[in-house]
Amino acid sequence: MLKVRGVETGYGRLKILRGVDLDVPEGSAVALLGGNGTGKSTLLKAISGLLRVWSGEIEFDGKPIHNRKPNEIVKAGLVQVTQGKDSYPGLTVEENLKLGAHSRNDRDKIKADLEQIYEFFPILRERRKQMAGLLSGGQIQMLVIGRGMMAAPKMIMLDEPSAALAPLVVLDIFRQINKIRAELGTTILVVEQNVRMALLLAEYGYVIHDGRIHIEGKASDMIHDENVRNAYLGGTVVETANA
Amino acid sequence: MLVDFLVVGVSIGLVYAIVALGISLIYSGLDIVHFAHGEFVMFGAFFGLVLVNDSGLNYPISIFLAMIFAGLMGVVVERVFYRRLTSKGGGYTVAGMGMIICGFGMAIILQNIAFLIWGAEGHAINVDFGTPMKIGTVNLPKSYLWILCVSVGLMAILHLFLKNTKAGLAIRAVAANKDIAYLMGINVPLMISLIFGLACGLAAVGGVLIGPINYVQVEMGYLILIKGFAAAVVGGFGSLPGAILGGLMVGIFETLGAGYISGSHKDIYAFLLLIAVLVIMPTGLFGQLAKSKA
Ligand SMILES: Nc1ncnc2c1ncn2[C@@H]1O[C@H](COP(=O)(O)OP(=O)(O)OP(=O)(O)O)[C@@H](O)[C@H]1O
Ligand SMILES: [Mg+2]
Numbered sequence: 012m013l014k015v016r017g018v019e020t021g022y023g024r025l026k027i028l029r030g031v032d033l034d035v036p037e038g039s040a041v042a043l044l045g046g047n048g049t050g051k052s053t054l055l056k057a058i059s060g061l062l063r064v065w066s067g068e069i070e071f072d073g074k075p076i077h078n079r080k081p082n083e084i085v086k087a088g089l090v091q092v093t094q095g096k097d098s099y100p101g102l103t104v105e106e107n108l109k110l111g112a113h114s115r116n117d118r119d120k121i122k123a124d125l126e127q128i129y130e131f132f133p134i135l136r137e138r139r140k141q142m143a144g145l146l147s148g149g150q151i152q153m154l155v156i157g158r159g160m161m162a163a164p165k166m167i168m169l170d171e172p173s174a175a176l177a178p179l180v181v182l183d184i185f186r187q188i189n190k191i192r193a194e195l196g197t198t199i200l201v202v203e204q205n206v207r208m209a210l211l212l213a214e215y216g217y218v219i220h221d222g223r224i225h226i227e228g229k230a231s232d233m234i235h236d237e238n239v240r241n242a243y244l245g246g247t248v249v250e251t252a253n254a
Numbered sequence: 255m256l257v258d259f260l261v262v263g264v265s266i267g268l269v270y271a272i273v274a275l276g277i278s279l280i281y282s283g284l285d286i287v288h289f290a291h292g293e294f295v296m297f298g299a300f301f302g303l304v305l306v307n308d309s310g311l312n313y314p315i316s317i318f319l320a321m322i323f324a325g326l327m328g329v330v331v332e333r334v335f336y337r338r339l340t341s342k343g344g345g346y347t348v349a350g351m352g353m354i355i356c357g358f359g360m361a362i363i364l365q366n367i368a369f370l371i372w373g374a375e376g377h378a379i380n381v382d383f384g385t386p387m388k389i390g391t392v393n394l395p396k397s398y399l400w401i402l403c404v405s406v407g408l409m410a411i412l413h414l415f416l417k418n419t420k421a422g423l424a425i426r427a428v429a430a431n432k433d434i435a436y437l438m439g440i441n442v443p444l445m446i447s448l449i450f451g452l453a454c455g456l457a458a459v460g461g462v463l464i465g466p467i468n469y470v471q472v473e474m475g476y477l478i479l480i481k482g483f484a485a486a487v488v489g490g491f492g493s494l495p496g497a498i499l500g501g502l503m504v505g506i507f508e509t510l511g512a513g514y515i516s517g518s519h520k521d522i523y524a525f526l527l528l529i530a531v532l533v534i535m536p537t538g539l540f541g542q543l544a545k546s547k548a
Binding site: 060061080082085093097101109110114162 | 426431
């Protein structure tokens, strides 16, 4: 479904990604792991069109999407949920969710989908008239995931849904992500520093280090791999471990 | 006397409010302070002048057409000139000094274009409003009633548009965070055009509304800009309710000052108010809203 080939990009003249290859097959969940500042969010921004791709190619659903405008990429069915828990704090919960459906015109279906999101996250229904800025961290994470799902995407990219949340809340959120996946069949690319959670959700994983993919493999193998933990902790990655 | 002054003050204040609304819309949507905004008031007034005096169209239709023309003009100006500056560095971030100079330059260019077309002479928009109304002992020209109805109506429509329509919600999203708006599938550049066109259309309505009571003249924009600017700052820059309240305050303050203290210093009162408010509340009355935006 998503094919990333030799992607290089960065900020200003500073190159961050030095040729990234990554595949997300249709219907699968893939984890992208790596330490702080290794370029995970940068890769997502390049895929979603917020960042210009300097070289390389990105293909989604059989069509090239690199350097298309972000709104066109959303329209194509690929949605990014950013890391910063970027809700619109000055808009209500429901307005936030409605914004997620901006690219759609099927009004009745949007209404039904809104109901469905409220089923997944009942707390959002309870607080739908409140300003999003009043929600707790976990609730905001639910809101931005729900908002992403309101686009009815074929694939969703989640940037560190566990960041800065208590373990129990993280567990709850991953449970809901799993449920969304099971019920809607959405393809998922999840960026995480919570290696365990991500690898339990995903079938396949990539470890990015210094702007390149260093390790990749089946999630069930990776979860026991020393090098993955090292890479995640920022330790030295053994070069021969390259799969 | 007082009733008279208050009606005039509120009316002129509503015109300032309309101008300030545009300035604040542009500021919150594009992160720029638009120094050529007064020239859109001026062009709007001239459009009204041509439509009413020369083409003989009725007043409301002229207001509407002037709004559309100035709105389209604004879209072109923003697309062709401003966007080169505002989109530098990948976003519509504060374009800083360059944008300020560009705005002043645009003001001068627009003034000169207007001068070439219409000359330096001042004209009034000739509308037959009928007999003045009587409020107690005061005779008030109906032009003030028009200002009141049109501007309040327009504000109500703007409010409903921003609150209840998909495009309105998208505009608020773009104003709050452009990257996230993009990720919602919103066509951000298109919304920017819409915001700018809307603001310039509002400015034009302000121009046509004061056309019958003030002279329409090539240099009228500068003073209106400063008043609108004062109104926006008093209310809290970037806040729409603040712009309305600020406009009313400036209008009333100025009219009372001119009436009771000295009419020849009419234009100073807006700034006295501006300074007073800023000393007491540096971010303006609704400053919080404007601040949380950054
Ligand atoms: N807007 C920016 N301008 C300049 N440099 C940036 C910008 N955003 C990120 N960087 C730099 O790019 C590098 C990669 O950042 P990125 O956000 O992709 O890391 P990450 O893997 O997502 O890290 P984290 O797990 O902390 O979110 C970092 O060194 C960071 O300092
Ligand atoms: Mg990141």
